[in-house]
Amino acid sequence: MIIDQKKIDETIKIIKANGGHGIQKCVQCGACSAICPGVKAGFPLLCRALIKDLLNGQLEENIENSSSWGCQACNRCTEVCPQGVRPQEVVFAFRRYQANELAFSTSSVTSQMNLYETGHAVFTDPKEARRKVGLPEETPTSAFNEAAQQEIRTLMDNSPMGELGLF
Amino acid sequence: MAKVGVYVCHCGSNIAGVIDVSAVRDFAESLPDVVIARKDLFMCSDSGQEMVKQDVRDGLVDRVVVAACTPRTHEPIFRAAIEKAGLNKYLFEMANIRDQASWVHGNDHEGATEKAKLAVASAVGKARYLHPLHDKFVDVTNAALVIGAGIGGISAALELANMGHKTYLVEKEPSIGGIMAQLDKTFPTNDCSACILTPMMVQAFNHPNIETLAYSEVADVDGYIGNFNVKVRQKQTYVDWKKCTGCGDCADKCPSKTPDLFNGGLSDRRAAYIMFPQAVPKKAVVDIEHCINCAGRTIGTQPKINEKTGKAILAPCERACRAGAIDRSLPLDPGGTIKEIKVGSIVVATGYQVMDKGWFKEMAPASPNVITALQLERLISATGPTGGKLLRPSDNEKPHTMTFVSCVGSRDVNFHTHCSRFCCMYMIKQARLLKEKYPDLVINMHFIDVRSAGKGYDEYYTGAREMGINFFKGKVGGLEMLPGDQLRVLAYDMEAGQSIEYNSDLVILATAVELPPDATSLAQKLGLQFCGNDFFRELHPKLGPVETAVAGLFIAGCCQGPKDIPDTVSQAKGAAAAAAVPLAQGRVKIEATISEIDSQKCSGCGICEPLCPYHAISMRDYTDRARGVIERHAVIEMSSCKGCGVCTSACPSAAIKLHGYEDEQIYAQIAALTA
Numbered sequence: 001m002i003i004d005q006k007k008i009d010e011t012i013k014i015i016k017a018n019g020g021h022g023i024q025k026c027v028q029c030g031a032c033s034a035i036c037p038g039v040k041a042g043f044p045l046l047c048r049a050l051i052k053d054l055l056n057g058q059l060e061e062n063i064e065n066s067s068s069w070g071c072q073a074c075n076r077c078t079e080v081c082p083q084g085v086r087p088q089e090v091v092f093a094f095r096r097y098q099a100n101e102l103a104f105s106t107s108s109v110t111s112q113m114n115l116y117e118t119g120h121a122v123f124t125d126p127k128e129a130r131r132k133v134g135l136p137e138e139t140p141t142s143a144f145n146e147a148a149q150q151e152i153r154t155l156m157d158n159s160p161m162g163e164l165g166l167f
Numbered sequence: 168m169a170k171v172g173v174y175v176c177h178c179g180s181n182i183a184g185v186i187d188v189s190a191v192r193d194f195a196e197s198l199p200d201v202v203i204a205r206k207d208l209f210m211c212s213d214s215g216q217e218m219v220k221q222d223v224r225d226g227l228v229d230r231v232v233v234a235a236c237t238p239r240t241h242e243p244i245f246r247a248a249i250e251k252a253g254l255n256k257y258l259f260e261m262a263n264i265r266d267q268a269s270w271v272h273g274n275d276h277e278g279a280t281e282k283a284k285l286a287v288a289s290a291v292g293k294a295r296y297l298h299p300l301h302d303k304f305v306d307v308t309n310a311a312l313v314i315g316a317g318i319g320g321i322s323a324a325l326e327l328a329n330m331g332h333k334t335y336l337v338e339k340e341p342s343i344g345g346i347m348a349q350l351d352k353t354f355p356t357n358d359c360s361a362c363i364l365t366p367m368m369v370q371a372f373n374h375p376n377i378e379t380l381a382y383s384e385v386a387d388v389d390g391y392i393g394n395f396n397v398k399v400r401q402k403q404t405y406v407d408w409k410k411c412t413g414c415g416d417c418a419d420k421c422p423s424k425t426p427d428l429f430n431g432g433l434s435d436r437r438a439a440y441i442m443f444p445q446a447v448p449k450k451a452v453v454d455i456e457h458c459i460n461c462a463g464r465t466i467g468t469q470p471k472i473n474e475k476t477g478k479a480i481l482a483p484c485e486r487a488c489r490a491g492a493i494d495r496s497l498p499l500d501p502g503g504t505i506k507e508i509k510v511g512s513i514v515v516a517t518g519y520q521v522m523d524k525g526w527f528k529e530m531a532p533a534s535p536n537v538i539t540a541l542q543l544e545r546l547i548s549a550t551g552p553t554g555g556k557l558l559r560p561s562d563n564e565k566p567h568t569m570t571f572v573s574c575v576g577s578r579d580v581n582f583h584t585h586c587s588r589f590c591c592m593y594m595i596k597q598a599r600l601l602k603e604k605y606p607d608l609v610i611n612m613h614f615i616d617v618r619s620a621g622k623g624y625d626e627y628y629t630g631a632r633e634m635g636i637n638f639f640k641g642k643v644g645g646l647e648m649l650p651g652d653q654l655r656v657l658a659y660d661m662e663a664g665q666s667i668e669y670n671s672d673l674v675i676l677a678t679a680v681e682l683p684p685d686a687t688s689l690a691q692k693l694g695l696q697f698c699g700n701d702f703f704r705e706l707h708p709k710l711g712p713v714e715t716a717v718a719g720l721f722i723a724g725c726c727q728g729p730k731d732i733p734d735t736v737s738q739a740k741g742a743a744a745a746a747a748v749p750l751a752q753g754r755v756k757i758e759a760t761i762s763e764i765d766s767q768k769c770s771g772c773g774i775c776e777p778l779c780p781y782h783a784i785s786m787r788d789y790t791d792r793a794r795g796v797i798e799r800h801a802v803i804e805m806s807s808c809k810g811c812g813v814c815t816s817a818c819p820s821a822a823i824k825l826h827g828y829e830d831e832q833i834y835a836q837i838a839a840l841t842a
Contacts, residue, residue, distance in 0.1 A: 001660065001663065001665040001666065001667045001668075002667070002668060002669060003611060003637070003667050003668075003669040004669070005568070005609040005637075008637065009635070012635075024632050024633045024635070025629060025632060025633060026632070027617075027628075027629060027632070028640065028662045048662070049662075049663070052660070052662040052663045053663060055637070056637075056660065056663055056667075058663075083629060
């Protein structure tokens with residue numbers, strides 16, 4: 001790895017502009033990775049490891065890395081971080097950078113499409129399960145509400161996400 | 168008939184968890200002359216001590232044996248207790264059944280119990296033959312010596328002087344101030360080192376109770392706590408300091424150049440020089456080793472006479488001095504003048520040096536752009552060779568990328584195993600100062616790990632990250648010299664798990680803190696011991712951090728171990744407080760358990776004299792008037808004797824008695840152990 005200050009400065013600027021304001025506070029203690037469900041699941045470039053690469057200016061090099069999409073947004077990292085880095089915000093800032101560059105992981109494209117179509121990023125048909133436990137088959141959410149779905153589509157079409165041209 | 172009382176301690180479970188205390192007590196009761204045997208959960212508690220005192224007061228016992236822990240920590244407590252109850256405190260013996268039985272034989276309860284019984288029998292055997300001894304006192308010279316006038320020595324001297332004690336402050340360099348005078352700013356507050364140090368230097372130098380002996384070294388020390396005789400060698404300055412005004416004209420005119428060690432060798436100074444602008448005392452010296460004897464004016468010779476003018480031809484330094492302080496006709500005196508002083512206590516604060524980069528072949532020491540952190544201090548100091556501008560030594564160009572390498576020679580079995588402790592912080596300080604001054608400067612710092620323990624230190628470190636200074640975990644493996652005076656840094660980022668490489672214009676090595684070579688000879692003169700090969704040894708790593716094995720001799724600052732300025736000042740003030748104790752008391756107590764020579768038996772063979780580790784024995788001649796002959800006897804200076812017993816066991820005439828360890832007492836112990 002070549003250490004290039006211009007790349008470091010550019011990376012930190014982009015991450016901060018996308019919401020990862022605390023990235024430079026990181027002392028690489030590893031507490032975030034210790035509790036991260038994504039790290040446990042085996043995503044190699046999450047939390048501490050991702051922050052380290054970004055601090056080394058490795059932004060473009062990691063653009064295709066799908067680990068960031070393994071973040072479940074549980075935010076435990078923010079709770080345990082002793083330096084106030086708010087690691088999840090750094091991970092999300094990196095995701096935003098990836099999204100802006102249209103570097104989605106396939107798993108995330110599916111979620112976006114689900115969201116666009118049903119209002120849920122993760123959606124499985126609940127009818128049978130609900131019937132078994134005696135609940136109404138349809139959930140009182142956007143999944144079964146055409147008007148709500150239309151509202152969500154309108155919002156997404158008019159948000160920066162719409163500009164990505166996924167839908 | 169002695170009336171021995173034996174008191175066996177459970178020490179909670181420390182002893183009783185392994186040893187059958189009741190069995191030991193029962194056994195003790197059966198020993199000859201034992202009139203009482205008791206046991207207690209904690210003998211050192213108030214109630215335990217009270218039990219002993221009551222038996223003494225009741226007249227039941229007149230010898231006390233406590234079977235418990237170590238006499239090192241607890242003997243003084245029990246001695247004080249029986250003394251309070253009216254018994255001579257030396258009629259006491261301790262059996263260490265904790266360290267020597269329960270702790271070391273934790274898995275053998277029966278064996279440990281038997282061993283404890285033997286230890287008690289031995290102590291009782293000795294106790295039967297104990298007799299009263301009395302402490303002695305000697306008067307004290309109310310003056311102190313502080314060796315080394317860096318921030319540690321200055322702090323200690325001021326503390327002693329403010330307590331009202333006459334204090335001699337000896338410094339080998341022409342100015343006091345030490346390494347702190349070389350520093351630019353200090354962490355974690357970034358206050359200017361000279362701004363906070365100079366007032367201390369002036370205060371010490373002008374203090375009515377402090378006599379500063381600059382450009383001087385301790386040549387010889389003898390004596391003992393309360394009464395040390397010290398010979399101080401005042402090196403010849405070749406400049407009359409009474410006349411010198413510190414104007415520096417001699418240095419301006421002197422043509423001979425030599426590397427300026429105050430600037431880490433990054434610039435030259437003249438042979439006639441003033442150490443640095445804020446020097447205290449601000450006096451010039453002529454460095455005779457580098458003096459080239461202009462105009463044939465070898466020191467100690469008369470000047471040639473100009474035939475035309477009839478005037479003496481003088482050297483430039485002589486001509487330049489308007490105060491008439493330089494006279495090269497005065498005799499050469501390389502030995503200097505010896506000043507003899509008497510002091511009651513001594514504080515050693517001789518400081519440290521940093522290792523030279525030459526030791527580290529992998530770190531491209533041949534490159535002028537690889538420098539030590541102390542050299543960087545001079546490079547960024549306003550009084551340094553570049554006037555405070557960061558310019559790399561090879562071409563005086565401003566560097567674009569610089570590198571800090573930690574643990575060079577520290578934490579390294581090839582050089583020093585210790586952590587030099589303040590390098591992490593001063594490197595971060597230097598990086599912060601430079602980043603503030605030159606925001607475009609790329610600064611890469613490589614650490615095994617960042618050690619920033621101290622008030623406000625970790626905040627200082629994490630703040631450096633936010634300033635855009637790059638931190639890498641992993642020691643730099645090597646440097647390669649590149650064309651254009653650059654260096655290729657071969658490093659590793661452990662956190663990213665990748666090797667990293669880049670070109671650097673200036674590389675700073677945080678080389679290890681170590682004792683300077685002359686520390687060894689000073690230690691020999693003073694009787695100081697070393698910790699391994701590293702630093703001066705304190706009496707106890709936790710409870711005696713400023714004391715040494717030599718009574719009346721104290722240590723402070725980096726000569727005891729690497730430490731930063733606040734820790735050095737704290738320890739120096741602690742050492743000064745400890746050194747003031749004998750001076751304030753006016754007399755020192757001499758323990759009664761020391762050796763004494765029976766001059767009637769002494770043959771004057773002198774075997775004991777070189778064996779004494781404390782230089783307490785000397786040979787003296789006596790005139791025996793009755794027989795009209797001169798006799799030679801060994802004499803023990805009681806205030807130096809530590810009661811180690813080496814002389815006693817070596818004396819072929821059995822002329823030396825070690826009080827408290829007399830023959831019949833030791834034979835009784837052996838008899839008890841072998842019964």
